Amino acid sequence: MAAMDSLVEEYISTHQGSGKLHERGVKYFAADGATHFGRVLDPFRPYITHAKGSRKWDVDGNEYIDYIMGHGALILGHSHPAIVEAVQQQMARGVHYGENHELEVELAELIRNMMPMAERVAFFSCGQEANMMAVRLSRIFTGRRKVLRFEENFHGWADELIHEGSAGVLADEVTVIPSNDLNIVEKELATREYAVLLTEGGGAVMNGRVPIEDDFVRALPDLTRKYDTVWVIDEVVTGFRDAPGGWQSVVGITPDLTTIGKCVGGGLPIGAVVGRADIMEAFSPTTPLERRVLHSGTWNANPLVCAAGIAACKLYQDGEPQKRTRARADYLREEGNRVLKERSISSRLYSRTVVHLYLGPIEFEPSDDTMPPTKDTKKIMNPELGPIMTRLGLHLLQRGIAAFDRGFSVLSAAHSKEDIDQTVQAFADSLDAMIAEGTINPL
Ligand SMILES: Cc1ncc(COP(=O)(O)O)c(C=O)c1O
Incomplete structure (x- = not known):
């Protein structure tokens, strides 16, 4: 316990400016001073002043290699010059016209070029709004009410999108089933009560913490x-992080509707539903009112956001940032897994451009590093691991790495090989410290 306390003490003494801001923040933000549940930490997370590329700095001058990357939105890293320039220029031309403008058309064209299933496009402020609209469009199109979803899939905090069992949620029309079992899917769909089947791109939780099997996914178009x-398919995390065509282009599937967000806005807030023209006909003013959606939203296709999105999507088109990000993630996984093995810790790094940490029994050797060494969702999502991840996150923060406190690290094209080497060293040092203090036990 003494060792644990000394880490917290050291952290507090090297983060005094953040401590003072936290004292002010707790007076307003009921989540122990935080504005997002992922920004809660005992004693507090650092308060950031600026960021560039793969790095960010706090009010006390501490520097971090960042693996939060705007909750997954920043595959180009912080403040990419092309995005900064586009936003600065647009700022001077006006940030909200309350009218149609060229930038929204250009962004829609870029999205369609990368994702040809986008016959129509509708813009929103964030990914969750896009998912809410996808559910509504599906209800109108099918004349049905029910929503079918997979376990641990996250689509936003709204009633029908959040994890089952969340407090204050009304989701009577939602059924949650395990993924990777076609018989269960077919049994539910055969009731013909479901308007929509929602599927998180890349697998559940930030691009595949709980993986989804390719063969299973490939059978879903015929079944639905x-x-x-x-x-x-909810590609809010994976579009256009996995590839210019999103995760669906990697697996070789085409859904009826896709929702996107995060990376599409180049770091500014965006969401979109894209897909079949007949389903999205509900937006048309010629559709009878009983089948029409009145799509309002003050921030829909905001010019500033569109300017950032265009600059970002132009860079995503050739797939180079995605490939570079994947290469960095592969390197982090390889080196991180070596460090874990050397210490005989039953644990594995896996997945694609978001690297997940599995801490638990190794049940088999997966054929590749995108998969964890178990198929048991309960073991992957074991809530008892939370405090260990948080502790690891604090050790890493104190060593200048913002990573893994929620079990995953988001890579970007801005991360260099040197960044990863520094991260792996800090990971090894943190694990050694945790073994010494008894918060991780080798086999
Ligand atoms: C798969 C997925 N869908 C939807 C959302 C919600 O997006 P937003 O936070 O932009 O509303 C998230 C957020 O992390 C997500 O991971």
């Missing part, structure tokens, strides 16, 4: 078509 249910 057979029972007239709209199939929506």
Whole structure:
């Protein structure tokens, strides 16, 4: 315990400016001073003043290699020059016209070029709004009410999108089933009560903490078509992080609707539903009112956001930032797994451009590093691991790395090989410290 306390003491003494801001913040923000549940930490997370590329700095002058990357939105790193320039220029031309403008058309064209299933596009302020609209469009199109979802899939904090069992949630129309079992999917769909099947791109939780099997996903278009249910892939994290065509282009599938967000806005807030023209006909003013959606939203297709999105999407088109990000993630995984093995810790890094940490029994050797060494969702999502991850996150923060406190690290094209080497060294030092203090036990 003494060692644990000394880490907290050291952290507090090297983060005094952040401590003072935290004292002010707790008076307003009920989540122990934080504005997002992922920014809560005992004693407090650093208060950041600026960021560039792969790095960010706090009010006390501490420097971090950042693996939060705007909750996954920044595949180009912080303040990419092309995005900064586009936003600065647009700022001077006006940030809100309350009218149609060229930038929204250009951004839609870029999205369609990368994701040809985007026959129509509708813009929102964030990914969750896009998912809410995807559910509504599906209800209108099918004349049904129910929503089918997979375990641990996250689509936002709104009633029908958040994890089952969350407090204050009304989701009577939602059924949650395990993924990777076609019989269960078919049994539900065959009731012909479902308007929509929602599927998180890349697997559940930030691009595949709980993986989804390719063969399973490839069977979903036929099944949903057979029972007239709209199939929506939520690519809010994976579009266009995995590839210019999103995760669906990697697996080789086409849903009826796709929702995107995060990376699409180049770091500014955005969401979009894209997909089949007949389903999105609900937006048309010629559609009878009983089948029409009145799509309001003060921030829809905001010019500033569109300017950032265009600059970002132009860079995503050739797939180079995605490939570079994947290469860095592969390197972090390889080196991190070596460090874990050397210390005989039963644990594994896996997944694609968001690197996940599995801490638990190794049940088999997966054929590749995108998969964890178990298929048991309960073991992957074991809530008892939370405090260990948080502790690891604090050790890493104190060593200048903002990573893994929630079990994953988000890579970007701005991370260099040197960044990863420094991170792996800090990871090894943190694990050694945790073994010494008894918060991680080698086999
Ligand atoms: C898969 C997925 N869908 C939707 C959302 C919600 O997006 P937003 O926070 O932009 O509303 C998230 C947020 O992390 C997400 O991971």
